Amino acid sequence: MQIRVEKGDILEKEADVVIVGCLEGERVKGGALKDVDDALDGQISELLTAGDFKGKHNTAIAIQTLGHMAAKRVVVVGLGKKKALTVEHIRQAVGMGVRKAKRYRAESMALVLVGAGAGEQDVMAVAQAATEAVFLAAYEYDVWKKKDEDAKELQTATIVEKQAGRINRATQGMKLGIVMAEGALHARRLVNEPGQTMRPRNLKEDAERIANLSKHVSVTIYNQEEARKMGMEAFLAVAQGSDEEPYFIHLRYTPKKAAQVSVALVGKGITYDSGGLSLKPSDAMKTMKMDMGGAAAVLGVFSVIDRIAPTVEVHGMIATCENMPSGKAYRPGDIVRAKNGLSIEIDNTDAEGRVTLADSLSFAVEQKPNAIVDMATLTGACMIALGEEIVGLMSNNAKLSKKVFDASNESGEEFWELPLFNGYDKLIESKVADVKNVGSRWGGALTAGLFLRKFVNDIPWVHLDIAGPAFAERHYLSYVPLGGTGVPVRTILQFLRSYR
Numbered sequence: 001m002q003i004r005v006e007k008g009d010i011l012e013k014e015a016d017v018v019i020v021g022c023l024e025g026e027r028v029k030g031g032a033l034k035d036v037d038d039a040l041d042g043q044i045s046e047l048l049t050a051g052d053f054k055g056k057h058n059t060a061i062a063i064q065t066l067g068h069m070a071a072k073r074v075v076v077v078g079l080g081k082k083k084a085l086t087v088e089h090i091r092q093a094v095g096m097g098v099r100k101a102k103r104y105r106a107e108s109m110a111l112v113l114v115g116a117g118a119g120e121q122d123v124m125a126v127a128q129a130a131t132e133a134v135f136l137a138a139y140e141y142d143v144w145k146k147k148d149e150d151a152k153e154l155q156t157a158t159i160v161e162k163q164a165g166r167i168n169r170a171t172q173g174m175k176l177g178i179v180m181a182e183g184a185l186h187a188r189r190l191v192n193e194p195g196q197t198m199r200p201r202n203l204k205e206d207a208e209r210i211a212n213l214s215k216h217v218s219v220t221i222y223n224q225e226e227a228r229k230m231g232m233e234a235f236l237a238v239a240q241g242s243d244e245e246p247y248f249i250h251l252r253y254t255p256k257k258a259a260q261v262s263v264a265l266v267g268k269g270i271t272y273d274s275g276g277l278s279l280k281p282s283d284a285m286k287t288m289k290m291d292m293g294g295a296a297a298v299l300g301v302f303s304v305i306d307r308i309a310p311t312v313e314v315h316g317m318i319a320t321c322e323n324m325p326s327g328k329a330y331r332p333g334d335i336v337r338a339k340n341g342l343s344i345e346i347d348n349t350d351a352e353g354r355v356t357l358a359d360s361l362s363f364a365v366e367q368k369p370n371a372i373v374d375m376a377t378l379t380g381a382c383m384i385a386l387g388e389e390i391v392g393l394m395s396n397n398a399k400l401s402k403k404v405f406d407a408s409n410e411s412g413e414e415f416w417e418l419p420l421f422n423g424y425d426k427l428i429e430s431k432v433a434d435v436k437n438v439g440s441r442w443g444g445a446l447t448a449g450l451f452l453r454k455f456v457n458d459i460p461w462v463h464l465d466i467a468g469p470a471f472a473e474r475h476y477l478s479y480v481p482l483g484g485t486g487v488p489v490r491t492i493l494q495f496l497r498s499y500r
């Protein structure tokens with residue numbers, strides 16, 4: 001996909017589809033919408049008066065231009081009420097337009113800065129959000145499908161702006177939007193690849209590729225033997241049921257100017273979670289290729305980190321393996337020792353993510369970062385609590401969690417805080433070890449968070465349970481197609497940008 005900003009008149013732009021926005025409950029007053037309405041002999045005004053289209057959020061209409069404009073069709077996307085308008089609404093509206101364009105098999109698309117006119121939103125923010133929406137909504141996981149010879153794909157998108165004074169900021173926004181989207185798409189591709197082609201070694205190779213392509217990123221890989229020498233018994237216990245070699249991946253980004261602050265990003269990297277000996281029911285297993293969604297997010301961030309150029313040092317840690325049942329598999333009742341010395345009683349081999357994270361977090365702590373953010377498709381319980389669309393956030397530090405929340409407000413990704421309730425620490429007490437890997441039936445997302453807390457040593461830390469939002473089994477947002485979503489890559493990139 002090629003995207004560009006162009007100074008010009010939307011009426012003269014040749015394209016298969018043109019996207020313009022319309023606020024709810026207002027007449028066509030000015031801007032691009034009025035230009036298009038006039039060119040189309042007042043068709044849009046007519047539809048508004050008739051009530052066929054009201055400009056409501058999440059609605060759109062398509063109109064054939066019949067030669068009245070250079071473009072073949074206009075898609076008017078609803079922006080909702082002006083008072084409630086946000087940049088995220090614009091992202092969703094443009095995503096809606098892109099989906100319509102795809103349905104028309106459009107190869108070229110043009111759009112105006114939807115919401116930056118009558119909507120009065122910031123030009124740069126709109127350009128960024130619109131660009132993200134274009135890339136995120138156009139993406140589809142079809143690498144395993146037979147290529148349809150005459151299938152047409154969206155190839156170009158042009159942001160057309162009349163006012164010369166806005167071109168610079170629009171271009172800046174677009175550039176940032178491209179980087180954000182590419183980071184998220186990188187994660188989506190990794191998540192969507194099935195377990196048979198996305199093994200631990202494939203994540204390792206991806207990390208090596210990223211480091212090779214960048215002057216500022218380096219990587220150290222530890223194989224099973226080397227991880228054993230580092231004392232990662234907990235991680236290796238999870239890995240031992242599989243024939244695939246596990247890897248511990250340590251990525252490092254060093255900014256041009258020596259940094260005072262460093263941030264560690266830790267991702268859960270189970271390339272397939274069968275549950276192990278505590279085997280999952282078949283239906284629960286179907287989507288478990290996504291259990292490396294946290295690792296994919298770390299790699300997505302690192303794949304574009306150069307272009308974001310944060311001023312802080314950034315570490316990425318991934319302990320990657322499969323969770324399989326076999327004669328070599330770890331068992332319920334086993335006791336394993338994590339890198340930081342704590343012993344863990346295994347109550348259930350399906351609560352494997354936290355066992356691998358125990359070692360990743362211990363490793364992260366040894367790097368003495370100023371902040372740790374872990375991302376993990378950790379618990380079904382978090383999905384029970386928050387549903388499929390919301391990231392569960394837990395933290396031992398209000399300042400750091402605010403920073404992450406602020407970033408999520410910019411990215412449009414939804415986060416909600418869950419408590420690190422000390423009172424539930426007793427639920428993960430073990431009679432035979434320092435901690436056990438599951439609590440009671442209730443509050444499973446919370447006891448998972450409390451388990452992780454034992455491995456972060458009071459370093460400011462945010463835990464993101466992405467079990468729901470990392471993977472879309474249902475279509476719920478215009479720019480989020482089925483499968484891997486790339487959540488929370490854009491939030492983390494924005495979070496890293498916020499250190500200035």
Ligand code: BES
Pocket residue numbers: 273275291348350351352353377378379380381438439444467468
């Ligand atoms: N990978 C799963 C969590 C998960 C479930 C992610 C559904 C995405 C969708 C995790 O390893 C797991 O199996 N957790 C168990 C923990 C339980 C055994 C305490 C769960 O949530 O059921």
Ligand code: ZN
Pocket residue numbers: 273275349350351352353
């Ligand atoms: Zn599991």
Ligand code: ZN
Pocket residue numbers: 270273291350352353377378
């Ligand atoms: Zn898992």
